[in-house]
Amino acid sequence: MISLSQLVLQRDERVILDGVNLQVNKGEHWVILGRNGSGKTTILEMITGYLFPTSGTVDVLGHRYGRVDVREVRKRIGYISQSVIEKMSLSDPVWEIVATGEYAFLRFYQEIEPAVIRKAKAMLEDFGIGHLSSQPFGTLSQGERKKALLARALMSSPELLIMDEPCAGLDLYEREKLLNDLNKLGKRDMTVLYVTHHIEEIIPLFTHVALVHEGSIAAAGPKQEVLTGDILGSAYELPVEVDWVHDRPWIRVAPKGDAG
Numbered sequence: 272m273i274s275l276s277q278l279v280l281q282r283d284e285r286v287i288l289d290g291v292n293l294q295v296n297k298g299e300h301w302v303i304l305g306r307n308g309s310g311k312t313t314i315l316e317m318i319t320g321y322l323f324p325t326s327g328t329v330d331v332l333g334h335r336y337g338r339v340d341v342r343e344v345r346k347r348i349g350y351i352s353q354s355v356i357e358k359m360s361l362s363d364p365v366w367e368i369v370a371t372g373e374y375a376f377l378r379f380y381q382e383i384e385p386a387v388i389r390k391a392k393a394m395l396e397d398f399g400i401g402h403l404s405s406q407p408f409g410t411l412s413q414g415e416r417k418k419a420l421l422a423r424a425l426m427s428s429p430e431l432l433i434m435d436e437p438c439a440g441l442d443l444y445e446r447e448k449l450l451n452d453l454n455k456l457g458k459r460d461m462t463v464l465y466v467t468h469h470i471e472e473i474i475p476l477f478t479h480v481a482l483v484h485e486g487s488i489a490a491a492g493p494k495q496e497v498l499t500g501d502i503l504g505s506a507y508e509l510p511v512e513v514d515w516v517h518d519r520p521w522i523r524v525a526p527k528g529d530a531g
């Protein structure tokens with residue numbers, strides 16, 4: 272599904288990615304963790320073909336980047352990130368924002384087919400925000416925007432769904448509602464890749480975790496193997512304990528923790 276091999280990204284003197292290797296197989300759902308500036312978003316931009324490595328190879332959905340038109344591969348990928356939200360027109364009605372997902376366009380310059388409009392509205396109903404369909408996108412709350420973007424990303428039935436911190440800025444209630452919707456994605460024939468800073472967002476949907484540290488993968492594998500106090504403690508340079516409750520990990524900084 273995704274194979275990153277010996278990815279190096281150098282900008283001037285700086286090595287941003289330093290030999291990233293990652294293999295994501297069909298049927299797995301991965302979370303990417305790592306400290307600020309460790310390289311998570313850069314890795315997502317490589318997978319979506321917006322950035323090319325200085326060296327190394329990127330294979331996504333059976334294609335090696337550099338030998339394929341990445342725009343064709345991108346049609347099979349749903350991508351939700353703050354940068355996508357910023358590209359949306361705030362005055363467009365929500366249903367239209369969602370409908371653009373059918374074609375992987377940002378905006379429409381031609382008439383939208385009635386069947387696509389119906390599908391977009393049904394998708395909004397599925398996410399419990401059908402009543403917001405005619406409202407301008409810019410009037411939605413952060414949580415509602417995230418749901419609308421998720422509905423948009425699913426319009427084209429992507430094989431790969433990539434999310435960069437979708438719960439950022441959501442309150443506890445909105446976050447749990449969105450996580451509940453995300454957990455249902457397991458029923459779809461789709462692989463999910465999810466970047467977060469919050470370990471408790473690793474809902475039962477997710478099977479694997481990759482921990483990025485200073486531009487390379489410090490640990491990767493089944494979540495129970497990676498989310499240990501020892502591994503997280505050394506990446507975050509803090510003594511931490513991980514508790515599993517309701518099949519979700521919860522992190523605690525140990526009493527004598529000292530971020531300094």
Ligand SMILES: Nc1ncnc2c1ncn2[C@@H]1O[C@H](COP(=O)(O)OP(=O)(O)OP(=O)(O)O)[C@@H](O)[C@H]1O
Nearest residue numbers: 282285287305306307308309310311312313314483
């Ligand atoms: N075009 C660029 N030129 C120079 N440095 C860059 C460039 N793009 C990214 N970087 C640097 O690469 C590092 C990795 O950035 P990236 O956005 O991938 O980190 P991240 O793990 O997603 O961080 P965060 O959790 O804070 O969002 C950062 O230190 C950033 O400053």
